[in-house]
Amino acid sequence: MAKKSAASSSAGPVTQFINHHYRHFNAAALIDAAKGYRTHLDAGGKMMLCLAGAMSTAELGLSLAEMIRRGYVDLISCTGANLEEDVFNLVAHDFYERVPHYRDLTPRDEEKLLKRHMNRVTDTCIPEGEAMRRMETAMLEVWTDADRKGERFFPHEFFYKVILSGKYKKHYQIDPKDSWMVAAAEKNLPIITPGWEDSTLGNMYAAAVIRGDIKNVHTVRTGIEFMTWLANFYTETTKDASLGMFQIGGGIAGDFPICVVPMLHQDLGRRKIPLWGYFCQISDSTTSYGSYSGAVPNEKITWGKLGVDTPKYIIESDATIVAPLIFAHVLGW
Template sequence: MKMLEFVLKNYKNFNARATKDATLAYWRHVEAGGKMFWAVAGAMSSAQLGITLAPAIRAGLIHGLSVTGANLEESLFRLVAHHGYKDFPEYRYFSKEDDTRILDDRMRRVTDTSIPEDEAFRAVEKFIVPMWKEAAAKGERRFWHEYFYDLVTTIGEDVYQGDPEECWLLAAARARLPIVVPGYEDSTFGNIFASHVKLGECDARVAKSGIEYMADFYDRYRELSASAGGAGVGFFQIGGGIAGDFPICVVPSIKYDLEEPAEPWAYFCQISDSTTSYGSYSGATPNEKITWDKLTAETPMFVIESDATIVAPIILSALLECRENPAEANRLIAASTAQG
């Protein structure tokens, strides 16, 4: 249990301490039967978070997701176009002319890596646009992620370039995890969809709206709460923005808008490098969420002010070790706690 032991031995103070405490509280929560809902912003799929996120889904450590439209599609891109990606480790020293050359090479840079236009966007477009048009012809309406669920589970393995075991979208689709994709219009395929609507080649109604996502999420949240057997549903957030803001509102909305009872979020952790500042919702401390009735004074709360591409794989790796050998994990945790 190398990662868990490493965290227990070395992570004593500051953000390291928060990482350790959040990991142990996460493990206690799911071991007690609790569910964990993840909110994933940023460009985590391009950063290959799927290497640890996909196994965590398969291990039953993640029970629902809120992701940006970009993270949804970019998980698929990594599966079908992995060999076409190009990395730029010296991106900090690029000039405008350097980035113009990347554009001319039909690449789209995301920090130190890049998505290939033809192998990713245009290749996937050939599959998904006919799905939208078929839905329009049949008068069907579906949630945005459902098109991607169907696509990722039906394309042939002959088109794989990335490791399917590292594709979190494929793992989530196979597990039929509940997903919300708020603001999916703000993604490459959201733009492609809009263009086909503008040209009269597709009906905008084939993709259900964000309002319909929330209306459906009321039921999904209550299902997760019921299946948690009293342990509740936790909220694990990477980054800020709509991926986190949208789903965490479900609890107060059920209580105040539907005027029905709702179990509070039972755990909260956010990994973010956004600094706390005036009006910075992404950098707001968890206590502020108490005033909006999203969290309570009893909710275990953790803020890890660090890079999620570093921290999240560490947490997930330690949790996977706990899941694989819970007795040994609990022994190590108890020994570490006794030592202080």
């Protein structure tokens, strides 16, 4: 499906509310970033979304899935947790439990959740049996099949195999249109998952290697292969379009991919390749020049990641509140 002009979206009630009320401080930064996102797309630019934290368990798919379907996201860099947790929610949503009083839990309360195999993420408990073990069974099928054939794929490609097979549709417990991974699979959207090993399924994969179920530890492609793939993607994409970066949270999901530009320039001598064409970060990290996540965007100029004229935005707020509002604005909801 061809990418639509973001500006062609009519202004719905959420957009109208934001335009009228969000005039100052972090609210103004939010609307500036949303308008900048739209401007970037309307000029023919493409966008990479960096997804950190536990945004999938926060059900960001309710808005992100439509961003993907509309062609407003061209590449995702995310943690292994966000990759898998959207699918956990897809197949086990009815078994999740919300703990609104999570701040009051004692160590004994936490232990009780452990004994019930309910893994807590802030106010939400993920059921191990219905979510994690169900997906382990599905992933073992595609991992071992590829291993026997001597094939190798990136983590998200194995997820796409499971989703697109249709075999697990009977387990869906949310409307699949609200799953960003289903939307990504249907568009075959490229996804970078740096540090994928640091995830539940990454741990399960390691266990399968130790058990001998998987003979080649490299059946799942990770690490440096992601960076070499990204270097080629960035080089080819920016021949015809500017590539922007919209970062939700901090850490490896954003730190890893943004470095592709200085690597191309400084280590490969490809000086003509353009810098990132847009940058926005939603962060609740304390502003600090000793913290990467807390550093203001201008610091990235010194590292050869952003330019003086690159549109730069930072919204110091909770991404679970801010990201859906920005997406709604870009979508014209």
